Amino acid sequence: xxxxxxxxxxxxxxxxxxxxxxxxxxxxxxxxxxxxxxxxxxxxxxxxxxxxxxxxxxxxxxxxxxxxxxxxxxxxxxxxxxxxxxxxxxxxxxxxxxxxxxxxxxxxxxxxxxxxxxxxxxxxxxxxxxxxxxxxxxxxxxxxxxxxxxxxxxxxxxxxxxxxxxxxxxxxxxxxxxxxxxxxxxxxxxxxxxxxxxxxxxxxxxxxxxxxxxxxxxxxxxxxxxxxxxxxxxxxxxxxxxxxxxxxxxxxxxxxxxxxxxxxxxxxxxxxxxxxxxxxxxxxxxxxxxxxxxxxxxxxxxxxxxxxxxxxxxxxxxxxxxxxxxxxxxxxxxx
Numbered sequence: 001x002x003x004x005x006x007x008x009x010x011x012x013x014x015x016x017x018x019x020x021x022x023x024x025x026x027x028x029x030x031x032x033x034x035x036x037x038x039x040x041x042x043x044x045x046x047x048x049x050x051x052x053x054x055x056x057x058x059x060x061x062x063x064x065x066x067x068x069x070x071x072x073x074x075x076x077x078x079x080x081x082x083x084x085x086x087x088x089x090x091x092x093x094x095x096x097x098x099x100x101x102x103x104x105x106x107x108x109x110x111x112x113x114x115x116x117x118x119x120x121x122x123x124x125x126x127x128x129x130x131x132x133x134x135x136x137x138x139x140x141x142x143x144x145x146x147x148x149x150x151x152x153x154x155x156x157x158x159x160x161x162x163x164x165x166x167x168x169x170x171x172x173x174x175x176x177x178x179x180x181x182x183x184x185x186x187x188x189x190x191x192x193x194x195x196x197x198x199x200x201x202x203x204x205x206x207x208x209x210x211x212x213x214x215x216x217x218x219x220x221x222x223x224x225x226x227x228x229x230x231x232x233x234x235x236x237x238x239x240x241x242x243x244x245x246x247x248x249x250x251x252x253x254x255x256x257x258x259x260x261x262x263x264x265x266x267x268x269x270x271x272x273x274x275x276x277x278x279x280x281x282x283x284x285x286x287x288x289x290x291x292x293x294x295x296x297x298x299x300x301x302x303x304x305x306x307x308x309x310x311x312x313x314x315x316x317x318x319x320x321x322x323x324x325x326x327x328x329x330x331x332x333x334x335x
Contacts, residue, residue: 007226008285014220015283018044021069021211022281028065028206029058030199031192037281038183038298039066039157044280045273046221047180048136048156050302057185058196059159063117066157071213072114073151079124085131089141106143111135114151114214118158122168129175132156136178153218173261173305180270181298227276228286236292236332237275241268243324244304258310258320263303271299289332296325 018040025036035051039062042049051059060076067074077088090109096102110116111132121129134140139154140147158179160171188196199206212220242250245262255262274295275287300321 007223010223011227011280011285012283014223015280017211017216018220018281019283024069024208024211025062025065028208029062030196031188032058032062032185035062035183035185037278038181040281041274041277041295042157042180042183043070043153043155043217044220044224044277045180045270046153046155047270047273048158048178049181049183050176050179051157051159051183051185052162053159053185054163054187055161057187059185060117060119063115063157065208067115068208069211070115070217071210072153072155072217073214074115074117075110075113076117076119077110078119079121079128081123081125083124083128085128088128088131089135089143092144104144106146106148108148111141112148112150114153114155116154116156118156120161121158122160122171124169126169126172129169129171133175133178136175151214153214153221176302177264177266179302181274181295182302183298224273224276224280227280229272229276230286230288232332233275233287233289233292234272236289236328237268237271239328240292240296240325241265241271241300243328244300244321252324254320255324258306258315260305260307260310263300267300267303271295274299289329293325293329297321 022033022036022040026033029036039049039051043066051062053059063076064074066072077083086109088109088111090107090112092104092106094102095105118132121132131141134142135150135154136156139152140149142148156179187193239250241263242248243252244255244259245251246256246259248262251259251262271292275291278291278295279285279287297318301317304317306315306317
């Protein structure tokens with residue numbers, strides 16, 4: 001009983017601290033609460049986020065603000081076609097000492113940090129993109145045959161421009177699967193844009209303050225994994241993920257004729273963590289079916305693809321996810 005009471009008090013205290021962090025973030029990144037919540041979800045789950053949006057919507061500003069508020073050492077890489085893996089990971093150089101002896105010395109690249117912003121990641125070649133694969137999955141990189149650990153914690157927030165695709169290299173499915181959530185950044189509404197206009201064209205820029213430290217974020221990630229998840233929520237996660245696999249019996253006729261390939265087990269793992277984070281950000285002690293429905297699109301949309309016929313018809317993957325999730329929600333409510 002004491003352990004349960006301690007868990008409840010720890011979750012409540014973390015919820016208060018997260019509310020403070022969100023308030024500090026929104027001083028510089030005005031509005032777009034959904035985007036802030038999903039970005040914090042990626043950090044709380046110990047994962048990475050893929051931000052997709054047009055230039056000028058504040059993606060870089062958001063990542064810089066997160067670095068300050070969460071107390072993380074941050075670096076930024078502007079991906080370009082001529083960027084090489086060594087520009088990200090680092091390289092060894094030959095040093096000559098005063099006595100004439102020579103030895104190799106490793107110069108770490110910008111990936112050696114706690115929060116890495118990979119700006120316009122799809123502009124780099126596949127060879128350079130692959131330099132992040134090991135870093136994102138194993139939190140370490142191998143250079144000159146030696147494994148070198150990255151910062152603790154380590155998170156990647158990458159950005160993509162969804163419109164200008166000429167001369168870009170789409171991320172392979174294996175790398176997309178490493179991102180816990182896809183975060184769509186849309187235009188702000190009129191009132192929000194008015195607030196942005198007034199706040200950013202004066203003589204002073206709003207400043208955010210540090211709320212978390214790296215150690216506190218690690219403790220929050222551990223606490224999130226201790227949050228209880230009801231059997232009904234677990235079953236709904238499994239039903240939802242398996243419903244998008246065309247070869248599974250659970251798949252509907254529309255999924256079979258629309259989806260080329262569906263999400264794997266990592267999607268279910270990501271959804272299990274994301275629903276906990278959503279409950280935590282809303283000050284609740286455990287996730288519900290509503291959390292599963294809400295997190296379906298950001299967790300699943302980059303882990304599946306439409307087939308050629310569906311793309312030719314102009315079908316929407318987002319609409320399919322929402323339709324299937326709503327159907328499962330109504331089915332559970334009826335049961």
